[in-house]
Amino acid sequence: MNAMRKLEHIFTNNRTRKRLKIRIFKACVESIFLYNSELWTVNKTTANKIHSFHRRMLRKAINIKWPRKISNEQLYNKTKHHQQKWSNIIKTRRIRWYGHLQRLPEKTPAKISLQEARRTIKRSRGGQVTTWLSTIEKDLIELDLSVEDASHLAHDRREWRKVVRISRALRSPEPDASQ
Template sequence: MYWFSLFFCTLYGEDWKKVKKVGSLLGDTEDIERRKQLSNLALEKLSRIWIRNDKVKQVTRLNLYRALVKSILLYNCGTWSLTKQEEHKLSTIHRRQLRTILNIKYPIVIGNNALYQKTSETPISLTILEARWRLYGHVLRQAINTPPNFAMTKYFKREGRKQRGRPKTSIVTTLRGDLKSHNNDHWPTRLHSINDLDHLRDIA
């Protein structure tokens, strides 16, 4: 299956990124753009609820938003490997949607921290971080011969000369960045070899 996937990607070039599986596009950037469009469409369909501040309580509007809009925006987000630019765009859309829920429009202004506090929301980057490591933890706890663990083992055991230049953003580089910024003595700060991977498996 691994080699078939590699052959498929080589044969069809970048087109594989637009293939939809289990509701998500295989390409992270393509899937994120689609998630943003779908969530904004869902938000617009419920516009009559958002503008009725006097009829629908804020807590009810926020619960509806989380169930019917935010869930669409973050569907399968644990698999994403985000660039800083993509993370910033998602955070901007999230805050814009929250302001819509509260019916806050110019010239009314509210800061980001005040917005999160008022809505009891957390920055979307933290939500995605939690989802990513929850998913990765499930993978690490699975048997070694399962497809995700097999793919990881093959990745870290691969031989040959490394490519020059800065590596492309991938789920591996994203996880490495998470570990570097995670200040915890019980967790490793690197993910570069099969030994590092085994260390994470032992902790998980």
């Protein structure tokens, strides 16, 4: 929100082209919001909140204010060549990070923590149900990959880049049309 406030003079200027506003939005707002997002665990509720926030910021970026209304579908159509849903970007980044994590040396702290997270332990009641590992497993299942296959495939960078490209191509079929 702070980045949006600092750039408000650009977004409210009617002389600035929409394409330029979207480029500035991607560079200055989206990059801040999605910083380190490959480590987030995103469930449906969180994804809906992210989408809602994204649409609100897009409306501000292209200067659409009340009483002028446009549907979410129209908003995505206006910015379709420049924007994709943030949850898709997060998913792609998470898959890319998983490949990087698999290629790290065994003594790296991140690799050690991954091995520790995979260890089966009895969990206490309550707590977080959705873990990063369960989220990445769901992402890999959507790509028709098992965790073992993905772990082996990740060691070949060229092949893993293909997997990341496929994940980028798998977008939700239609934008959410609700307001």
